[in-house]
Structure formats: structure tokens, C-alpha cells
Amino acid sequence: MNAARILIVDDELSLRRLMRLYLVKAGFAVEEASTGLQALAALRRGHIDLAIVDVMLPEVDGFEVVRRARRNSSIPIILLTAHASASPPRRPESPSWSARSRFPWSPIPG
Numbered sequence: 677m678n679a680a681r682i683l684i685v686d687d688e689l690s691l692r693r694l695m696r697l698y699l700v701k702a703g704f705a706v707e708e709a710s711t712g713l714q715a716l717a718a719l720r721r722g723h724i725d726l727a728i729v730d731v732m733l734p735e736v737d738g739f740e741v742v743r744r745a746r747r748n749s750s751i752p753i754i755l756l757t758a759h760a761s762a763s764p765p766r767r768p769e770s771p772s773w774s775a776r777s778r779f780p781w782s783p784i785p786g
Contacts, residue, residue, distance in 0.1 A: 679705040681723055685715040685741065686730040686756070695728065712736025719745050731757040 682704050684695045689710070696706045707724065709715040712733040718724060719741075727745070731738035742753055 679703055680725040681705045681707060683707045683709060683715065683718050683724045683727040683729075685709045685712070685727060685733065685738070687711065687732075687734055688730075691730075710734075712738065712741045715741050716744055719749060719751075724749075724751055726751060727753045729753055729755055731755055 682699055684692050684699070684706060685708075686692050686695075687710050692708050692710070696708065699706050707718055709718050713735045715727070715729060715733070716736065719727065727741075729738040729741050733741070736744075738755055738757075742755065745751075745753065
């Protein structure tokens, strides 16, 4: 059986590396993107089971990545933000993302 494939989208290399470390250790396959356009290209290629997307990205922000991704995909998407004031692009009763989390966060040791 193939491992679930997770796309990590963040312009901070250190955060991508940290998330990759924990996800690979948990048995997931990981693909990375550092910009919104790279994320959209990875999603178009397919074979992604979950995307973890930072809101503040170069070129195209995380909200726009979600909006464009939803045209062709219904995979779960988790939005991450360091800003408590980051507002969602849609009303909470009809979100286009699966979850939203605020940085900083600490991974639970496994």
C-alpha cells in the first residue's frame, strides 16, 4: 500500500523541513512547494492526498491557492498562519479549506 502523499506549502525552508521530518517519521510521503504557483503546479500534477498551506506566500497567497485548487480538487487543505487576524476568504458555514491553524505551534513528540 502506498503512503498518503502530503503537500507542504511554505516559503520558510526551516518550517518545511520540520513538517517533513515529522510527517515522514509518521509514514507519509511528502512533497514541498515554496510558492503559491509551485503549490498549484503540484496540485495539478495530482496524487496529493492532503495539502498544508501557509497563508502568506510569495506570488499567490494561500487563500488564492485554495480558491484555485477547489476548481478541480476536493482534497483536504489545512491553512496555516502566523497572524491571528488573517481572515478567511469565505464565511465559516461554507469554508473552502478543511482546517485553519495559527503559528507558532509545537509538534507533539512521538
